[in-house]
Amino acid sequence: MTSATEGRLLGRSQIEDLFIVPAFALVAALVIGAGVMLATGVTFSTIGQSYVALLRGSVGSVNAVSETLTAALPLVLAGLGLALGFRAGLFNIGAEGQIIMGGLAAVVAGVALGDLPAIFALPGALFAGALAGALYASIAGWLKAATGAHEVISTIMLNLISYRLLDYLLRTPLIQKEGRADPISKSVPDAAELPKLLTFIDINLRLHAGIFLTLAMVFVAYWLLFRSKLGFEFRASGENPVAARVAGMNAGLTIVLAMAIAGALAGLAGANQTLGVLDRATPGFSAGIGFDAIAVALLGRSHPVGVLFAGLLFGALEAGGRQMQVDAGVSIDLIGIIQSLVIVFIAAPLLMKTIFPWGFRRSDAP
Amino acid sequence: MRVELRNITKRFGPVAANKGVNLTIEPGEVLGLLGENGAGKSTLMNVLCGLYSPSEGEIVIDGNTVEFDGPGDAIRAGIGMVHQHFMLVPVFTVAENVVLGVEPVGRADHLDLATARAEVERLSEDYGLAVDPDAIIETLPVGVQQRVEIIKVLYRAADVLILDEPTAVLTPQEVDEFFQIVRSLCDAGKAIVFITHKLNEILDISDRIAVIRRGEIVGSGDPKKLTRPELAEMMVGHPVDFEVARAPFAPGGVILDVKGLTVLRSDGAVAVDDLSLQVRSGEIVGIAGVQGNGQSALIEALAGLTRPVSGQVLFDGQDITFASPRERHRMGIAHIPEDRQRAGLIGTFSVAENMVLDSYYGPPYAGGASIDWARVHTEAADIAEQFDVRTPSVRSDAAHLSGGNQQKLIVARELSRDTRFVIAGQPTRGLDVGSIAYIHSRLVAARDEGDGLLIVSSELDEIMAVSDRILVMFKGRIVAEYAPHETPVDKATIGLAMAGAAA
Ligand SMILES: Nc1ncnc2c1ncn2[C@@H]1O[C@H](COP(=O)(O)OP(=O)(O)O)[C@@H](O)[C@H]1O
Ligand SMILES: [Mg+2]
Numbered sequence: 001m002t003s004a005t006e007g008r009l010l011g012r013s014q015i016e017d018l019f020i021v022p023a024f025a026l027v028a029a030l031v032i033g034a035g036v037m038l039a040t041g042v043t044f045s046t047i048g049q050s051y052v053a054l055l056r057g058s059v060g061s062v063n064a065v066s067e068t069l070t071a072a073l074p075l076v077l078a079g080l081g082l083a084l085g086f087r088a089g090l091f092n093i094g095a096e097g098q099i100i101m102g103g104l105a106a107v108v109a110g111v112a113l114g115d116l117p118a119i120f121a122l123p124g125a126l127f128a129g130a131l132a133g134a135l136y137a138s139i140a141g142w143l144k145a146a147t148g149a150h151e152v153i154s155t156i157m158l159n160l161i162s163y164r165l166l167d168y169l170l171r172t173p174l175i176q177k178e179g180r181a182d183p184i185s186k187s188v189p190d191a192a193e194l195p196k197l198l199t200f201i202d203i204n205l206r207l208h209a210g211i212f213l214t215l216a217m218v219f220v221a222y223w224l225l226f227r228s229k230l231g232f233e234f235r236a237s238g239e240n241p242v243a244a245r246v247a248g249m250n251a252g253l254t255i256v257l258a259m260a261i262a263g264a265l266a267g268l269a270g271a272n273q274t275l276g277v278l279d280r281a282t283p284g285f286s287a288g289i290g291f292d293a294i295a296v297a298l299l300g301r302s303h304p305v306g307v308l309f310a311g312l313l314f315g316a317l318e319a320g321g322r323q324m325q326v327d328a329g330v331s332i333d334l335i336g337i338i339q340s341l342v343i344v345f346i347a348a349p350l351l352m353k354t355i356f357p358w359g360f361r362r363s364d365a366p
Numbered sequence: 367m368r369v370e371l372r373n374i375t376k377r378f379g380p381v382a383a384n385k386g387v388n389l390t391i392e393p394g395e396v397l398g399l400l401g402e403n404g405a406g407k408s409t410l411m412n413v414l415c416g417l418y419s420p421s422e423g424e425i426v427i428d429g430n431t432v433e434f435d436g437p438g439d440a441i442r443a444g445i446g447m448v449h450q451h452f453m454l455v456p457v458f459t460v461a462e463n464v465v466l467g468v469e470p471v472g473r474a475d476h477l478d479l480a481t482a483r484a485e486v487e488r489l490s491e492d493y494g495l496a497v498d499p500d501a502i503i504e505t506l507p508v509g510v511q512q513r514v515e516i517i518k519v520l521y522r523a524a525d526v527l528i529l530d531e532p533t534a535v536l537t538p539q540e541v542d543e544f545f546q547i548v549r550s551l552c553d554a555g556k557a558i559v560f561i562t563h564k565l566n567e568i569l570d571i572s573d574r575i576a577v578i579r580r581g582e583i584v585g586s587g588d589p590k591k592l593t594r595p596e597l598a599e600m601m602v603g604h605p606v607d608f609e610v611a612r613a614p615f616a617p618g619g620v621i622l623d624v625k626g627l628t629v630l631r632s633d634g635a636v637a638v639d640d641l642s643l644q645v646r647s648g649e650i651v652g653i654a655g656v657q658g659n660g661q662s663a664l665i666e667a668l669a670g671l672t673r674p675v676s677g678q679v680l681f682d683g684q685d686i687t688f689a690s691p692r693e694r695h696r697m698g699i700a701h702i703p704e705d706r707q708r709a710g711l712i713g714t715f716s717v718a719e720n721m722v723l724d725s726y727y728g729p730p731y732a733g734g735a736s737i738d739w740a741r742v743h744t745e746a747a748d749i750a751e752q753f754d755v756r757t758p759s760v761r762s763d764a765a766h767l768s769g770g771n772q773q774k775l776i777v778a779r780e781l782s783r784d785t786r787f788v789i790a791g792q793p794t795r796g797l798d799v800g801s802i803a804y805i806h807s808r809l810v811a812a813r814d815e816g817d818g819l820l821i822v823s824s825e826l827d828e829i830m831a832v833s834d835r836i837l838v839m840f841k842g843r844i845v846a847e848y849a850p851h852e853t854p855v856d857k858a859t860i861g862l863a864m865a866g867a868a869a
Contacts, residue, residue: 236712
């Protein structure tokens with residue numbers, strides 16, 4: 001019996017899904033990661049050192065936590081959008097392109113609104129980011145609703161288009177930084193920046209106000225999915241499109257809206273990067289966040305709270321991975337392997353239940 | 367081999383699917399196990415065949431208590447089960463499927479298919495189970511696949527064969543053949559447990575009948591002494607009226623007027639061909655016909671799911687030919703879809719969510735953008751109770767309900783609001799007598815309150831039981847019309863029209 005579908009926050013089986021399985025998956029992935037290092041000739045002491053570094057780099061200091069959170073924010077934002085899409089039965093691969101469009105639009109709007117006070121400039125820039133992401137994603141939604149074109153194909157193509165479009169737009173006079181020949185945007189004016197939050201402790205701490213935006217969006221996504229009429233339509237169409245149509249729901253509209261909202265959240269993730277971390281748009285600024293976010297959404301079982309925790313885990317692995325590289329000289333690729341292994345194990349909850357029988361409610365029957 | 371179930375209780379969490387069941391299975395005898403959907407028949411037999419271990423109680427074979435740790439143990443003890451859903455490998459041959467898991471091996475651990483084939487041939491001859499050992503499973507009709515399942519169990523030398531709702535997938539003709547097979551198994555000294563919820567079948571084939579209701583054995587007896595109404599009452603727990611009480615026929619004005627409607631199938635073939643019909647308020651019009659004569663397309667067009675290519679549909683004088691499903695819903699048109707699993711319900715949604723699947727968007731469930739779930743839950747619980755939808759809670763997933771309760775849930779959703787017209791496709795297909803009688807009474811109640819109803823069913827009995835007027839559909843057209851309250855009509859006459867005699 002599921003409970004999230006009726007709006008209770010978390011039931012027992014969801015706690016298993018959202019926390020216990022991922023925790024064991026992480027353990028299993030770390031063990032295999034160690035095995036990979038051993039097999040490639042890394043010594044025991046280096047392996048120990050690198051896992052200590054992983055921990056230190058992710059939660060071992062104020063800076064580590066700040067880095068973990070900074071890395072997690074865009075993953076959570078884009079992951080929420082993807083989760084909404086998954087719930088509506090849409091396998092949206094296009095977060096990467098939506099992040100690019102959103103991040104770029106936020107820079108352009110930020111520059112344009114830079115002379116206004118921050119209470120206008122910042123929301124304006126964020127809104128532009130969300131809108132651009134939404135519009136860009138709606139193309140795929142509209143194509144599917146109107147012609148049946150599969151969203152996996154169309155969003156992949158839109159990703160490719162977005163890379164080239166970004167390179168091209170970064171060289172146009174409106175966007176390119178004055179006096180530069182390389183593709184780089186103007187800097188975001190202070191008024192449109194997401195303010196750094198911890199500079200009073202240390203000027204180098206990067207955590208910014210995007211964290212409030214992200215937490216608010218977790219709540220909004222939860223409300224939307226489980227409390228709103230629209231979310232009910234999303235979930236119904238995702239679970240059984242035929243029954244949803246017979247019940248009078250408008251399939252085409254649902255598809256377009258679900259894509260648009262997913263795109264808006266990915267666009268916010270882009271804006272979060274350009275306004276909060278990078279201060280500008282550069283080629284490739286999306287840095288694969290849109291793809292990691294797919295893993296985050298899957299890992300979080302397309303549940304907003306799950307996405308939040310999955311994003312934090314991925315943020316921690318990323319921040320800790322950098323420390324691993326610095327302290328132990330272990331390749332950052334290993335972190336990629338561990339991240340992927342976590343996903344593989346999560347995708348196999350039965351395997352987890354067999355290896356780690358503790359912590360699961362005994363289920364009777366086949 | 368004599369098998370006894372003693373005081374068997376099986377719990378799934380807090381739910382007891384079987385409570386203190388005592389049952390004896392004798393060789394050379396067909397034991398008919400009768401019960402509504404969800405009564406606990408499959409669970410009980412899954413305990414017997416080793417798939418579930420009982421929470422309490424014991425299984426005794428020829429006086430010795432046994433404990434099964436999986437179906438392998440049970441089959442070694444001579445108990446085999448043919449499940450409701452077949453467990454065959456579609457791309458393997460009959461012989462390969464039969465020996466799967468207990469393959470005869472020749473020299474050098476080589477699979478000895480020749481022996482397997484010979485064995486399959488011997489078994490099919492001994493018991494009249496005609497099958498070709500080399501046929502690929504997926505090319506065989508379900509009736510033959512079922513024989514393969516039986517051979518599989520016989521090959522493992524079972525003396526007790528459990529057949530879980532074997533006739534559910536068979537055509538009436540196949541049922542006759544199947545009963546002959548059961549008889550020949552029985553004559554060979556096998557003990558058969560035949561599970562069903564169909565009264566006629568259990569009376570036809572059983573030597574002894576046990577009735578299970580809500581997990582408990584509530585009665586047993588000799589089929590020669592038991593009558594249909596007696597069995598039905600045991601099964602559902604209260605007397606079942608096979609005749610639905612209804613108010614005198616007093617139709618009002620025309621509520622649905624279909625004029626020259628033509629609907630194409632997705633492949634472009636004509637499904638509904640220039641069809642006209644009228645339904646009046648307070649009238650049930652039944653559409654009889656062999657499946658595949660355009661009934662589904664007609665329902666879909668009337669429900670707003672497909673666009674007709676020509677013709678007109680008037681509802682209370684208003685043109686609704688191209689109105690959306692939601693618009694029709696708002697006008698008071700209810701739709702009970704043919705395929706309840708696919709089109710009527712969302713299995714992973716709760717009973718409450720399914721209860722508001724087409725009315726969540728407005729009062730009393732929603733104001734503004736959000737849904738008032740507390741309200742949904744209380745209302746859904748009320749409606750579920752009113753319509754006898756049996757569920758542990760309105761928070762349970764709809765997929766966990768029995769077929770009868772799922773259908774009652776859909777009927778409850780559609781009829782609990784203010785309706786003026788009801789379209790129902792196969793409203794009782796695959797349901798048990800209790801649910802059928804109940805749903806019929808609800809449909810007739812809607813008529814008595816002045817709704818017009820259009821009911822499509824391939825069960826002629828059903829059409830005759832509820833309709834005020836009967837239309838026969840053949841190749842997309844209405845080919846015959848009967849008004850039983852004016853001139854009585856018999857099944858044979860309608861049957862001929864269904865076969866196209868009147869066309
Ligand atoms: N694996 C299971 N877990 C929980 N409940 C179950 C399970 N299997 C059956 N049930 C419940 O037990 C009851 C009896 O089911 P079943 O034995 O399948 O009935 P029948 O075969 O008579 O239709 C039903 O209420 C059903 O929901
Ligand atoms: Mg059953």
